[in-house]
Amino acid sequence: MKKFTALHHAIIALLSLSTNTALFAEESQAAPGSTTTPQQNTPAQTTPTQNTKEYIIPKPQVSRIDALKTSLTIRRLDHQIQTLEANAEPFLALYRPSLTSSTQGCVIMLHSDNEHPDWPDAIAPLRDAMPEHSWCTLSLEVPDIIKRAEPVKITAATAENTSSPKELPNQTLVFARIQATIDYAKAQGVEQFTFLGYGTGASYALAFLAANKDAGKALTLIDIESPPNLSDYEVAQQIRQIAQPILDYYVDKTGNDQFSVWRKQAANQRTDKIGDLVQVNALPDRVTGKNSKQLLIQRVRGFLKQNTSQINQLKSLPSAKKGLFYESPINN
Known part of the structure; x- marks a missing residue:
């Protein structure tokens, strides 16, 4: 009888230990500070799942263009903003008409990589100054070559991309944007065009005129840079395809x-x-400090004046009204 009683007590102790362990595990899963006891939970209740995190990929060019639009709007220059379309994709262009009574033509401007159509180094001063000298300006958005928000992808070289790397990045899209910009200017009555590129934008302007030989009357290259997939030598050789004068x-x-x-x-x-x-x-112009941008404007203006068809802007003086200079007789 004693042996049975001892065995009975041992079984009861094991069952009690198992129950306490289960309750402890259930309590440890409850939220900190919760007043709900384990007995209040029912099988129908479920623990809420954790929300899935959404990773937003930054788009530097979109942010850069939006900031430009905001800046122009604050300065009350939003009337210069034109949204054009190329290859079924909208892009930004900044248009300034000639500020004189006649228009010599239009300067199509392309900025450098990771910049925008009103970049202060070279594009903005020329974009603002040339309309005062009878040239309209159209500065268009060039898609980024190097995506700074994306990881650099290193791929193995192939025979195709090593033997014929003649096309610039996004070349088809950029050329379509240039043509759409020209079409817009023609709709404004512009007949003569010149191209101006800064940095990598100069490589695009050079390549476009080499491929479209009758598109413009002159080409201006400012601090030209080669894109990553082309060597300096390959970019330079495209000049052989251009007959027009080049600054x-x-x-x-x-x-x-x-x-x-x-x-x-x-x-x-x-x-x-x-x-x-x-x-x-x-370099000599740059060391002059604040006057360097004015010297750049003078260089470009003088080059275009000497190398494009100039409209005769001499005007006859207005006939003077003598009443403005002579006193009328006084009737007594």
Whole structure:
């Protein structure tokens, strides 16, 4: 009888321990500070699932263009904003008409990589100044080449991309945007065009005129830079396809700029040309400080004046009304 009683007590102790362990586990899963006891939970109640995190991929160019629109609106210049379309995709262009009674033509402007159509280094001063000298300006949005918000993807070189890397990044889209910009200007009555590019934008302007030989009367390259998939030599060789006069305004920081040498050689190798390549080392202009932008404007204005068809803007003086200069007789 004693043996049975001892065994009975041992079984009861094990059952009690198992029950307490289960209750402890259930209490440990309850939310901290909760007043709900384990006995109040029912099988129908479920623990809420954790919300899935949404990772927002930053879009620097979109943010940059939105900030530009906001800035222009604050400055009451939002009337310059034009939303054009190319390849079924909208893009921004900034339009300023000639501020004189006649228009010489329009300067199509392309900014450098990771910038915008009103970038202060070169595009903005020229965009604002040229209308005062009878040129309208159209500065268009160029898609980013290097996506700073995306990881760099390194791919193995193939025969295709090493033997023929002749096309610029996004070239088809950029060319379509340039053509859409030209079409817009033509709708405003503009007949003569010149192209101006800054940094990598100069490479696009160069390539577009090389592929569309009758699209413009002149080309201005400002601190031209090659895109990542093209060498300086390959970019320079495209000058051989351009007959129009070219202003090559660049900064020679080393005193031996091989890229500028290749551009000059390519220009000399042209067999069919209607204008020269004018190279200007911008370094002396840059060291003048605040006057450097004004000197850039003078360089571009003078180049276009000498190398494009100029409309005669001489006007006859208005006939003077003598009443403005002579006193009328007094009747007594």
